[in-house]
Amino acid sequence: MAQIATSMANAFSNESEMKAMDANRYATKKTIAQGMLDIALLTANASQLKYILQVGDQHQFYKLMLIMISLSIILQVLSGVLSLSLSLMRDCRMHKPEYYQSANVINHIRTGFAFFTATINLFISAFDTRLPLLIGGQVEEQK
Template sequence: MAQIATSMANAFSNESEMKAMDANRYATKKTIAQGMLDIALLTANASQLKYILQVGDQHQFYKLMLIMISLSIILQLLVGILFVVIGSLNINRQKDQAAAVIINDIILVIIFVISVINVIISGFGIEYSSRPLTLLEQQANNLP
């Protein structure tokens, strides 16, 4: 019986600790984590852009890939700006809550679009190569 009472007391104690959690601090940490993931994707897209610019018209889908990668990078920069805006809001204030919800929804939609664009980019085959082309490969591709 004493164990049940102790368990119930611990449960109520944990509940009060959860209620005391600062929602604004949680939202800020979440925004920072999302920003870090955005930086990782931005780095990958920059690498893909470098590759597609090096290959040039030799790539079968050069123009499409150039447009898709550029659009992805632009949207990622927009999301980064929105992260800064939403990170500056204090969701403990009623006035900031409505703006935070709207901006969060906009970020969600843009991130979904970025994800679709990057799936398409992957589907059209960006091949990474850390080595320069050999003389035979350059001649086969009619490169100087």
């Protein structure tokens, strides 16, 4: 009888652990965190664009930086529009199997935009002359 009671108690504790790990709650938190990171990147790009426009042609890579920052902002906005359309599709039509293919295509395109945005921002960081050079373990200010 004691074994049955122990087994029942273990079953109830496992069930409560499964309820604690709700997949929808995890997905919601992940989406919110990703949105905050997207907003932070958009804010950083806006700040970099402001700096480049203030400095003007005096910046060594003015045209390149202007093009890359603008392209990054455009890709972020398009990615946001695709995310909105995907969430609207999920809320309105995802119960219908014929919309699965288009949702996957939109998701892949959005992932591609995110990859290219990250790559462009890597190059933006490389060409940013506001950052000091690190040579031989010592920081050397650019002139």
